[in-house]
Amino acid sequence: MLKGERVILGPVKRKYIESFLKWFNDSEINQYLVMYRPMTRMEEEEWMENLKDREDTIHLAITIPNEDGSEKLIGNCGIHKIDWKNRSAEIGIVIGEKEYQNKGYGTEAIELLLEYAFNTVNLNRIELTVYEYNVRAFKVYSKIGFIEEGRKRQFMWLRGAYHDAIVMSILAEEWNAKSKK
Numbered sequence: 001m002l003k004g005e006r007v008i009l010g011p012v013k014r015k016y017i018e019s020f021l022k023w024f025n026d027s028e029i030n031q032y033l034v035m036y037r038p039m040t041r042m043e044e045e046e047w048m049e050n051l052k053d054r055e056d057t058i059h060l061a062i063t064i065p066n067e068d069g070s071e072k073l074i075g076n077c078g079i080h081k082i083d084w085k086n087r088s089a090e091i092g093i094v095i096g097e098k099e100y101q102n103k104g105y106g107t108e109a110i111e112l113l114l115e116y117a118f119n120t121v122n123l124n125r126i127e128l129t130v131y132e133y134n135v136r137a138f139k140v141y142s143k144i145g146f147i148e149e150g151r152k153r154q155f156m157w158l159r160g161a162y163h164d165a166i167v168m169s170i171l172a173e174e175w176n177a178k179s180k181k
């Protein structure tokens with residue numbers, strides 16, 4: 001369990017399936033993600049079942065504590081495609097409960113994830129890809145310290161047009177220099 005000031009990153013539980021299906025089948029949300037096919041319950045259950053055997057992925061639920069001690073699931077995030085030899089990986093995040101977006105939870109969750117990735121998992125490089133029309137996510141990543149490395153031109157077809165995908169990264173030395181300030 002990774003505890004921040006307001007959010008907690010914890011294990012993915014079976015009871016979260018309903019929320020995951022709702023988020024990933026919502027075009028307002030999945031326009032920013034790689035997936036575009038409708039996600040079925042069977043696929044989601046299979047994905048969850050396989051998580052424990054995946055050496056290259058660490059997937060976490062983002063929750064916030066309720067006053068009564070229970071938790072409110074608001075999103076999920078993960079470290080993917082972990083390359084243990086070169087100590088690099090990609091990250092992804094979704095704040096799926098829309099009323100919890102734009103309240104700073106996403107920024108805090110990514111910061112917790114980076115601290116864990118660099119200083120517990122011992123990775124050296126974290127990469128991500130963000131579509132150019134996802135101005136909010138680009139802003140969040142830049143604010144945290146991700147550097148734009150380049151663009152995959154016309155990578156994404158959405159609503160009748162092609163859009164670039166921006167590749168960003170942050171290194172352990174950059175994160176540690178920033179977070180110690």
Ligand SMILES: CC(C)(COP(=O)(O)OP(=O)(O)OC[C@H]1O[C@@H](n2cnc3c(N)ncnc32)[C@H](O)[C@@H]1OP(=O)(O)O)[C@@H](O)C(=O)NCCC(=O)NCCS
Nearest residue numbers: 032093094095101102103104105106107130135136137139
């Ligand atoms: C992207 C995402 C993770 C960010 O998390 P969040 O909790 O909503 O974001 P935060 O509240 O931490 O920060 C949002 C920042 O973007 C700014 N912002 C919001 N909407 C914006 C817009 N349309 N244009 C520019 N900036 C915007 C906010 O002002 C804030 O910046 P500030 O802290 O300097 O004020 C979340 O919105 C999300 O899951 N979106 C849908 C899925 C997605 O895009 N995932 C990422 C795929 S790469």
